[in-house]
Ligand SMILES: CSCCC(=O)C(=O)COP(=O)(O)O
């Protein structure tokens with residue numbers, strides 16, 4: 001019998017493909033000032049047990065494919081992987097449909113999350129761009145983005161996020177106060193769309209607050 005026309009994807013090919021996507025999204029987000037200095041981190045699911053995650057401390061606009069490591073989503077993160085690896089891995093464990101997770105540190109995400117942290121959430125409504133989030137079909141929806149207090153104990157922060165998000169299956173993002181934004185998606189393209197849409201929605205909200213002062 002002849003070999004199949006299309007070979008199944010090998011683990012090394014899946015990592016190389018994911019690394020290329022991550023390097024590309026890093027450049028895309030960096031030129032928009034969403035990941036200043038060495039902030040931000042990104043990941044891509046490889047299979048049911050493995051995800052590709054960026055290593056720690058590098059400029060995310062200057063990533064190379066060697067800066068993206070394949071990690072077991074059930075194992076403790078290895079030294080040198082992103083300091084926030086736990087915040088990625090719990091999403092892959094908790095939500096089998098999640099294919100990509102993006103973390104950004106834009107000016108507006110740090111400022112607005114600090115200004116609204118006492119409320120524990122940011123409620124967004126009446127914006128057409130809400131339709132870029134998840135399966136929303138109308139500007140009339142109200143989308144709640146949880147805001148967690150920042151915490152240098154990242155495993156504790158990940159446990160908090162995991163617990164709250166279990167009650168919120170529709171949620172596609174959260175903020176960490178004074179820190180930044182986590183978004184995810186059913187593909188890298190969807191995670192990137194969520195990031196860009198939320199950066200605009202957060203800016204609308206911050207500008208509205210300024211006008212109302
Ligand atoms: C200089 S930003 C502080 C760490 C952080 O919040 C971040 O997003 C980047 O951490 P990583 O370890 O993934 O480089």
Ligand SMILES: [Zn+2]
Pocket residue numbers: 039040084103105179180
């Ligand atoms: Zn961060």
